[in-house]
Amino acid sequence: MAAASSALPLHAEPQKPLRFAPVGLGDISDIFMRACAQSSKCKVTALVTGHAKEKAPKYEALYGISPKNVYNYENYDEIAHNPEIDAVYIGLPNSMHAEYTIRAAKAGKHVLCEKPMAISSKECQQMIDACRENNVKLMIAYRVHYDPMWQQIRTLARSGAIGEIQGFQGGFYGIKMHGWRLHPKLSGGGSLLDLGIYPLNAIRWFTGEEPEHFAAQVTPKVPGTRFAEVEESIEFNMRFPSGILASSGSSYGENAPAYLSVDGTHGNLWVEPAFYYDGLKYHGTTIHGPVSGVSPGKQPYQFVYEADHFADCVRYNRTPATPGEEGLKDMLAIEAIYRAAGAPIA
The missing domain is CATH 3.30.360.10 (Dihydrodipicolinate Reductase; domain 2)
Structure with a gap:
């Protein structure tokens, strides 16, 4: 219960930005971090990467991230004990979405996960269940919905x-x-x-x-x-x-x-x-x-809208417009399409 409670203090401090740890520092996470820098509701305060020496210094300098808030995939679960992290942004390869979402949920951190949500409907349901059981928000990053x-x-x-x-x-x-x-x-x-x-x-x-x-x-x-x-x-x-x-x-x-x-x-x-x-x-x-x-919007404007929506959902205890169930429905359709093509993936 102690880990789960670390995700909730924002209700008492509505002016405080939602503090993110991007997981995986590829191109999509780079865009997301730039979006957070343009938002008054979100802030990047930690990093999770398998290449800390090569990638972390750039983002530490750009966003004022303390080296003590840089994690790797082995010690990822330690984010549970860091009160400077409210949520994670999952920007990993698709097959890693489920594991790192579930681990974040168990650490008491809210989850904004890139699409596709996972690589099977079974994994999607496991992610939904884990976030529900640990009382954290789960949103899938369908940026189009927020434009x-x-x-x-x-x-x-x-x-x-x-x-x-x-x-x-x-x-x-x-x-x-x-x-x-x-x-x-x-x-x-x-x-x-x-x-x-x-x-x-x-x-x-x-x-x-x-x-x-x-x-x-x-x-x-x-x-x-x-x-x-x-x-x-x-x-x-x-x-x-x-x-x-x-x-x-x-x-x-x-x-x-x-x-x-x-x-x-x-x-x-x-x-x-x-x-x-x-x-x-x-x-x-x-x-x-x-x-x-x-549209007059310029990259990363759609990411700003989705990040702000997620921050409001955490702050005011709202259900995201694109929750885990939305990702699950897409995956069920995707599995059906592959079956219809004679190339099943699940």
């Missing part, structure tokens, strides 16, 4: 302005990946888990429904190439209980955009570029006439 323009687009789509929603087309293509993402023991899968999760989640968010029928095709794994173990490209179709149809895909190889099309009985909304860190644009036709918008 004001994305919220505006979703509200417009669901308002009746394009009539009744009939279908979606979307995709995230063309990001040339390397490193751990091409190794299933770390990534859990290929472009679907990394890129395709964006249009999948956006479609689920817009419909407010869970898909019930799936069809999919995946590029074969090619021995001796970068894609010997994970898929390079995947295309999938979904049908929702209301009858809405959706078609989407992702690829590490195809030179194509990141986009989402929302098609109604009386109009359409087209979002492109859709899923990058900035540059968000949309246009369309509605029953009221043409619409369009360009």
Whole structure:
């Protein structure tokens, strides 16, 4: 109980920033730390890394982090005894999300975990259970949900302005990946888990429904190439209980955009570029006439919004808009897509 109570004092001091320890110091954690530096509600006060000598000094200098607050993966559980840490940000390879979320929960620290939440629905449920049992918040970092323009687009789509929603087309293509993402023991899968999760989640968010029928095709794994173990490209179709149809895909190889099309009985909304860190644009036709918008936000603005939301959830004991259950629903859909493609991952 003593460890769990260390995560709760913010209720008494609402002006105090939520103090984070990023776990893993790769590119995504670097962006998150820059976001915290722009936030009045969040602050980076500790680090967890397997490469402390090489990586920690840079961030110690940038954010005023004490060397005593730098941990490695072996002594990670000691964060339980550090009152200068309220929460962790999990920016590790996908297969490590579950372990380090569960260990943080047992240490009494709140968890903001990158997507995909884990590499199986079983792991997702274990993460949810651990955070609930230890009375800590769990939020999955679906930054799109916290972008004001994305919220505006979703509200417009669901308002009746394009009539009744009939279908979606979307995709995230063309990001040339390397490193751990091409190794299933770390990534859990290929472009679907990394890129395709964006249009999948956006479609689920817009419909407010869970898909019930799936069809999919995946590029074969090619021995001796970068894609010997994970898929390079995947295309999938979904049908929702209301009858809405959706078609989407992702690829590490195809030179194509990141986009989402929302098609109604009386109009359409087209979002492109859709899923990058900035540059968000949309246009369309509605029953009221043409619409369009360009987000003025610059990286890492979406990360600032999501970090601030999480801080408010901890401070005021609210349930995050994208809790662990949201990550679990995505993973259940992802598993179904892979099964439909004849390439099950779980």
